[in-house]
Amino acid sequence: MSDLEWLQAEAERQGLELSEDDLEFIQQRLEATRSALAKMRPAQTEGLEPPHYFAPKPKKQG
């Protein structure tokens, strides 16, 4: 199964009505993003959880 066929099947599974042009655009976007992400794999993956609540903390005084 090609990437495009997989995308088509997955779109149908998720109930999304997408044209071939849509899927081709999405395929290109996924490829570009995935290859950029692959270059950014953290060397150490433990302890990188996001905070429980996202709001950043103010700077500590002193």
Place this chain on the structure above:
Amino acid sequence: MLSFLPITELAKLIKARKISPVEIVQELLTRTKQSNPQLNSYITVCAELVLNAARQAEAEIQEGHYRGALHGIPVSHKDLSWTKGVHTTAHSKTLLDFIPETNATHVERLEKAGMILLGKTNTTEFACGDMHLFGKSCNPWNLTRSSGASSGGSANAVAAGLAVAATGTDTGGSTRVPASFCGVVGVKPTFGRVSRYGVFPLSYTMDSVGPITRTVADAALMLSVMSGYDPLDPSTSHEIVPDFTSSLHQGIKGLVLGIPEHYFFEGLEPAVAKATEAALKQLESLGAKLQTVRLPMAADLSAAANILVMGEAFSQHASRLREKAQDYGPKARRRICSGAFFSSAEFLQAGQIRTLWIRELEQVMSQVDALITPTLPFTAFSVETWEDSPPDTSWATRHFNLSGHPAMTVPCGFDEQGLPIGLQIVANAFDEAIMFRIGHTYEQATKWYERRPVLFGGNHV
């Protein structure tokens, strides 16, 4: 011309009863009628509503019930924010008939402070697509150029004197980028500072609502009112909201400003490089200490940000997309739907990259009062370029949506074609007061904000 005066000046005149809110509104409506067909700033103009509200404000003030500096001041909200009884389309065919029964929290708070709704400004579809239904918002400094997105209507309306002040939303730079392109002030507050209740979401961990204004003092005034905990938005913070205007005049002597040594200063158009260099010298001459800082991760954040934004956007839009995908414009449909196909491993890896970036940035921010960068490496490009293959406009801005830090753009000059250039100021979390102080001090020393586009009755070509 009243339409180009900042809120702080208009407020003095209104309080002293030298002008009426009705006069301001009438002038803005005349200018909007003339120029909106060229600029596409507005999707909806609330002419009758705003005139009635102006008359009511005038009566209240005459009776001695002056509510403060925002009383009787017209405001224009991005058409992504709910406005009670007024169409809110998000520039989407799926929402052409949507009339909210309540206001977004920031709309409500500004209204309680006395601001009156002038209209709903143009946006890209759901803040990530095209402007295919109501026309493309153009740049008032050169109508062949883009106003930037997604809050392009808010920024170009303020720049062209079709609005006194506006609000926008910012997920990767959408207040700062159009504000920079159009030569006005645009603010992304700290994540959690301003409620997003009643704002169509794109990314629930990165969306922010902020003011777009002519001056830093106007932005500080509005953000003081817009901010604060909101039980309707659990992501809002309980942090105390200071009066952001109270420290504007303290100057910047002794403040430490971090200047990143790579990335943010690479590949700049010559005019941007020159204007930024001049701005740094100006800040130094005003008493700030410039300190070189290193942010090596800054260059590689776009993939992580894209996965997070589109994953979160799809999670929000999934039900509407299942029903009406073909009613979305192609750009919004394709971008948002791309979020349906990333794996959970990829989404969580993007989150890990974000955590590493936050740690790197916080380490730097603990040593400085603010960071200074260009807002964009280029000035406004053509409308066609924006439609076909725009360069990365979140180049220097997405970083602080990922981290949640407050950031703003202030005008710092013009290129040889007369297009505005923006300077970005980034502060520590919940320290918007310092950000405004730096911006105000710089602005008052340089007066870039006094230049107005000649095409719309201004003073500068």
